[in-house]
Amino acid sequence: MSSTIFLNFLLIYVTVLATFLLFLKISGLDFSYKQVILISVAGFLTVLFGAPVVYIVYPSYFVILAICFGNKKSKGLSIFYGLLPVVISDLFRRIITFFILPLVIRNSVTVTDGLFFSYGISLLGILFSWLFFYVFDYDFSLIKDKSVNSLIRRILLPINITMIFYYILAQVLYILDDIGMIETIWFRKVTVAFYLILFFILIAILDRHIKRELQMELLKQKEEQMKSLSQYSSHIEELYKEIRSFRHDYINILTSLRLGIENRDLPGIEKIYHQVLEKTEKQMQNNRYDFGHLMNLKNEALKSVLSAKILEAQNKGIAVGLEIPEIIETFSIEPLDLITIVSIMCDNAIEAAFESSSPEITLALFEQRNVLVFIIQNTTKEERIEVNKIFNEGYSTKGQDRGLGLTTVKRILDNYPKANLQTKSHSYEFRHTLII
Known part of the structure; x- marks a missing residue:
């Protein structure tokens, strides 16, 4: 029984x-x-x-x-x-x-x-x-x-x-x-x-x-990616024109320097340096030339999204730094999920940095010990943001019904047990580190 x-x-x-x-x-x-x-x-x-x-x-x-x-x-x-x-x-x-x-x-x-x-x-x-x-x-x-x-x-x-x-x-x-x-x-x-x-x-x-x-x-x-890719191509074309113009000016500068050296005209050489070379050096150090790092990213969809977000930030007067030091081809996450996550993080970073006293955003994408690391850091208006609340549905520093993006990010990452998202905020800086 x-x-x-x-x-x-x-x-x-x-x-x-x-x-x-x-x-x-x-x-x-x-x-x-x-x-x-x-x-x-x-x-x-x-x-x-x-x-x-x-x-x-x-x-x-x-x-x-x-x-x-x-x-x-x-x-x-x-x-x-x-x-x-x-x-x-x-x-x-x-x-x-x-x-x-x-x-x-x-x-x-x-x-x-x-x-x-x-x-x-x-x-x-x-x-x-x-x-x-x-x-x-x-x-x-x-x-x-x-x-x-x-x-x-x-x-x-x-x-x-x-x-x-x-x-x-x-x-x-x-x-x-x-x-x-x-x-x-x-x-x-x-x-x-x-x-x-x-x-x-x-x-x-x-x-x-x-x-x-x-x-x-x-x-x-797909339409948004094509639009972003078109913007990216236009920006690269502008940079190419600037570099061609700089090459032409650079040849003229070298010619002037050569004549100054031949004539032992030290005041003229100093004048050329202070008026032209210093200005050119600052121009070439501008973060807009970091766009070339996107060439290391072999995912065209993600490349177009990042380029569009960088252009959006720069148009708002936000200084953007980009680092992709090595070629990245494979991802252990679905492309649509990755694009959604990156888009949300970039939008949040742009919105927060725009309201800070010194708007800056830094993006980095690299491989480390066979895992992909994506870092996005931005300046904030607040000295410190409560990171333990930002993933709650509906929570936002901008008011009610605004904090839906990071809830979506969390929901997507729940489908990838090996993914790890680390979030920090201090000294007027906010940072996401996504390890996939």
């Missing part, structure tokens, strides 16, 4: 764990192995102690997880993430029971009453759910880091309503049949078949919209 109870508990836990892993797949949330074990154990205990109303407790548990750890600004998205793994695994479990098993087993109802077979079908339903997302290439985690626009809300609303309605109806029909009040097997089969078609249609519509939004975003990024 005790071994049967233990086995029953074990099968319940494995089912909860498998559903939780499906939930992570759908929502795109990332947890450590320790968190996965702890949360799945909590789900197991929730199912046990909520046994009388387990059909309500079980999906509610995943909805609460999605609300606590997911996009807090969209309850509709959290409900979708929480309900989908429970509903789709339940849907496939019933498809197997009603339509597949009768084709291979004559007395499928009697067989499925067994403990192993019952949980086996539940796990098989979860496996079919995984295959469903894999075959149709559905990835709904793409919207977790984005603002949920009105169209997505309009699509999520009927999906959530139909999932709730189907789940409640399926459980009520089962309970009525189980207590012998009414024979509902036919109604359950019709419900599953009808909802299967409706579910496929609604999910396909949502997926199509998400992918269209992603394509539009990628196209927008």
Whole structure:
């Protein structure tokens, strides 16, 4: 008897764990192995102690997880993430029971009453759910880091309503049949078949919209990169013209110096030096000529973004220093994620430096011990910024609803366990060091 109870508990836990892993797949949330074990154990205990109303407790548990750890600004998205793994695994479990098993087993109802077979079908339903997302290439985690626009809300609303309605109806029909009040097997089969078609249609519509939004975003990024690259090319062309002009002037200066030396005209040589050479030296030391360091960066998209941000800063009167001492070709982070992070950091640096008494920004990108290091430092109006608060959603030194950028940076970096972001602020200077 005790071994049967233990086995029953074990099968319940494995089912909860498998559903939780499906939930992570759908929502795109990332947890450590320790968190996965702890949360799945909590789900197991929730199912046990909520046994009388387990059909309500079980999906509610995943909805609460999605609300606590997911996009807090969209309850509709959290409900979708929480309900989908429970509903789709339940849907496939019933498809197997009603339509597949009768084709291979004559007395499928009697067989499925067994403990192993019952949980086996539940796990098989979860496996079919995984295959469903894999075959149709559905990835709904793409919207977790984005603002949920009105169209997505309009699509999520009927999906959530139909999932709730189907789940409640399926459980009520089962309970009525189980207590012998009414024979509902036919109604359950019709419900599953009808909802299967409706579910496929609604999910396909949502997926199509998400992918269209992603394509539009990628196209927008590409346009911005092309614009930045064009600005970069124009700037390089201007620098080339300046260097050509300097070369012409330099030849004239050398000629004047040669004549002065031949004539032993020391006052004339001194005059040429003080009036021309000193001015030229200061001009060539200008940070605008650091643009050449971008040639060491072989990622054209990142190069164009950095050039655009440097030009923006210089146009605002901010002194910019750039160091890329060696050729950098490979990155251990997705290009779009890296561009998003760099853009946010540069925008924040420009905004902060512009308000400081001596606007300066320093950028550095180099490899160290087989890791990539990106450093961005800027002057600030404040002597010191509280770095432990800047990553909180909504926090900003500029007021409310402004601190969304660094929250996005943190959310992106959560997907890269080996990435490390160090932030310091002191003596009117702010510094990010990103190690990838």
